[in-house]
Amino acid sequence: MFLNELNKNEGIAFMQLVKSIANSDNTFAQEEKNLFYDYLEELNLQENEIPDCLDLNSIYVTLKDSSERKRNIIYFELIGLALIDGEYDEKEVSLLEEIGENLEIKRSKRIAFANYFYNFVDVYSFSVVDAESKIDLLKEQAEKLLA
Incomplete structure (x- = not known):
C-alpha cells in the first residue's frame, strides 16, 4: 500500500526481510508467495x-538511515505478511520482535500495527460497505498509524 515510498535499496532490504519472515516457519505459504510477487x-x-x-x-545497516516513516512502512507490511496465511508462528513472532527492535519501532506502534490487521479482517469480513469504501477506510487508518 505504501511501498512505493521506498527507494530501491530500501525496497531490496524490505524484500530480504520478506523472505526471512516467510521462511521463518519453514513454510512459504501460497498466500505469502502471492504477496511476495505483489510486493x-x-x-x-x-x-x-x-x-x-x-x-x-x-x-539493519541499510535501513538505519531510512526515515521513521519508511521504517514504519516496512514493519507494517511485514506484520501483514506474517498474518496473511492465518498462522502467526512463534518463530515469526520472534523474528518480527527482533526486526521491530532493530528498526527502532516503538512497542506500542508494533501492537497497533498488529491490531490494524486483525481489524482489517473484521472490516473486510463483516462489513456491508462496498469494497472501495472499505479500502479507503483501511488506507486512512493505516496512514494514521504510519504518521
Missing part, C-alpha cells in the same frame, strides 16, 4: 534483484 511489482523490482539474506544485521 515485487509494487516496488518495481525483479526477483533476481533480491539476494538471499544471510545476515539480518546488514539489512
Whole structure:
C-alpha cells in the first residue's frame, strides 16, 4: 500500500526481510508467495534483484538511515505478511520482535500495527460497505498509524 515510498535499496532490504519472515516457519505459504510477487511489482523490482539474506544485521545497516516513516512502512507490511496465511508462528513472532527492535519501532506502534490487521479482517469480513469504501477506510487508518 505504501511501498512505493521506498527507494530501491530500501525496497531490496524490505524484500530480504520478506523472505526471512516467510521462511521463518519453514513454510512459504501460497498466500505469502502471492504477496511476495505483489510486493515485487509494487516496488518495481525483479526477483533476481533480491539476494538471499544471510545476515539480518546488514539489512539493519541499510535501513538505519531510512526515515521513521519508511521504517514504519516496512514493519507494517511485514506484520501483514506474517498474518496473511492465518498462522502467526512463534518463530515469526520472534523474528518480527527482533526486526521491530532493530528498526527502532516503538512497542506500542508494533501492537497497533498488529491490531490494524486483525481489524482489517473484521472490516473486510463483516462489513456491508462496498469494497472501495472499505479500502479507503483501511488506507486512512493505516496512514494514521504510519504518521
